[in-house]
Amino acid sequence: MKGYNEAFQDIPGTVVFDATQSRLGYHLNQFCMSLMKADNRAAFKAGERAYLERWPMTEEQRQAVLDRDYNRMIALGGNIYFLAKIGATDGFSFQNLASKMTGVPEDEYKAMMVAGGRPIEGNRSKTGKAK
Amino acid sequence: MKGYNEAFQDIPGTVVFDATQSRLGYHLNQFCMSLMKADNRAAFKAGERAYLERWPMTEEQRQAVLDRDYNRMIALGGNIYFLAKIGATDGFSFQNLASKMTGVPEDEYKAMMVAGGRPIEGNRSKTGKAK
Amino acid sequence: MARITAGLTTSHIPAVGAAIDLGKTGEPYWKPVFAGYEFSKRWIAEHMPDVVVLVYNDHASAFSLEMIPTFAIGCAESFQPADEGWGPRPVPVVQGHPELAWHIAQSTILDEFDMTIVNRMDVDHGLTVPLSLLFGQPAAWPCKVIPLAVNVVQYPPPTGNRCWNLGRAISKAVASFDRDLKVMVWGTGGMSHQLQGPRAGLINRDFDTRFLDGLTKDPEALAKIPHVEYVREAGSEGIELVMWLIMRGALERAAREVHRFYHVPASNTAVGHIILENPPR
């Protein structure tokens, strides 16, 4: 069981949404759920900071939302399925979010996907234990 | 599986809250859940029929609630754990509800309980298959 | 490592909670009920757990018909007493143990129990009355509590065998939790009672006695009892007894009965209460 959670940590560029992340990101993710209502989306757009103040998340989490820093949101307990609601509210596609998270321009990211995606070779393992 | 549900039908004076009952009583039971809020209890007390009209239950179900006919409510899909909220709203104990359902005065019902409760002998089986 | 030191079962009758809350425990009707818990209160003060895994059923309080989980484990920091129609019970907020609760959730899911993880939930008399019976009326509960809610409202509930096996999986989960904690598992509900219809008030002392005997001596046999036998013999709400098997499955086979109490009636119900201790390590 301890081994269960630790095994994932060898995978590069990946945060598994386990109990630790879920507890950390609870209110951040519940804020994202609120964006499933049009009224809430409008209220968020009308004043992002004020809207975020309604949710008992950390100031770091609020800033990451304001910055649309998805990697930071994930590090702070956000889960991508929840965070996608922010992207949807902004009117961005998932590929736009992916370009933000991978730090490459959207065109370049799309071209990588059309060319077959990010290869698995070299992306399996941080330690090199898994080939 | 068919046998599973049918086996219960041999037990006298008992309705098992299976899929059929649950589907039948869905809105009746959800109405009961609403009585977990003080505001709703006040609204119900202020005008029972008007409050019941808000819930898409059958007219028969509404009448059974107005009549506090618990056996009828159970026959129409009510579950006692849900229906207990009506009793609580009325300020009645469970023993009061039991006296209503068994058709004996509350004193008499209480005396039966103090004397050891309703005996199992003679109350196991409609058909007599189970002794 | 964490370890399960003991388990207990108790009825969780709402009228018992009301008797405590309204100061009626000394009345002739109630006195014999509470007398049965005098030993238990001293015993638990001497063996105070850090955490109780409290197996109970929600009585249409946290869970409506919109969503009915078979097994729901409470992983929140705390749980508020539910308003069951007469205002919330005047008892302390229940403090959870999220670390252990999540650990049990993870371990049991990997052991192929299909748990529902709950992070927000009010707890009703099914959970708070047992706390009152064992701990009285403190300003705060003296230990953490992990609520484990079992569906016995909507048919079918889990089988007795499934409950027994969940208990065993909980025992394994607790044993693999890397903190030095004393854990108890409580099974609540029962014993014989029927709250509905013309058969309300049913009590079956023989069935209850056999169940109490079997709990220590032959729990595997109890785990084989089909639902229809509970309903027939112990009344429609007697089905709550399947939850006791989760407690029993979480204890060792060699667990020893240190206290037993049986009384009829409390309101509509036969009160059954038993304490089992795991062998000392």
Place this chain on the structure above:
Amino acid sequence: MARITAGLTTSHIPAVGAAIDLGKTGEPYWKPVFAGYEFSKRWIAEHMPDVVVLVYNDHASAFSLEMIPTFAIGCAESFQPADEGWGPRPVPVVQGHPELAWHIAQSTILDEFDMTIVNRMDVDHGLTVPLSLLFGQPAAWPCKVIPLAVNVVQYPPPTGNRCWNLGRAISKAVASFDRDLKVMVWGTGGMSHQLQGPRAGLINRDFDTRFLDGLTKDPEALAKIPHVEYVREAGSEGIELVMWLIMRGALERAAREVHRFYHVPASNTAVGHIILENPPR
């Protein structure tokens, strides 16, 4: 009696739904994706089921972090398309089959699966995109749908083995339903994709091909794949593939592959689609 005639798997990518809803299916980027479903649309028109048991994962739409069921079966009369942040998809309301859904719930619970019964739930792209892919844009869906939501958001999800066994239990449940119904089981999600962080965009054609091959030939081996291997080899959202094992477990061992389609990319994802037919009776 009801019988399972066939099963299929398909990705359920939201961008595919958007391409359909916005009339972009003829664009060069999307054309090859939809071409892979041309056979399937003809096939299903010829083999129209009465009911589809549609295995999918909710993407934080119906289930927030308040309550996370491992397996949730939708027993309602109907299910509304969810608003996932850009308004609900313009697709028909999903009509359920409460009788069969409740029957499956009862049968699987008695077979010791700890199902959550859901009577009110909106359904997101995970469920509606597969319907659009197979049925296009009708005014009403041509069959009933029983949603079966599997947690793959909160770790741990159910094991592959547990999913496989749930499929088998569903097969048994359908076979014991006393009405003459043609039932299909669909497994959705996957194949390789990662939607989060610096590794987003990962695609593993080899893994996907082996998975598609194994689905017909050696599903027992697929059922042994641990979660970490899915995440490592197929990306963090590749874990959705465990749901395909529920479909496969519900079909007979001798089921025959009648169609296969694999395409990279649709948005961030490798599209995988396979149709399996049970042997004729």
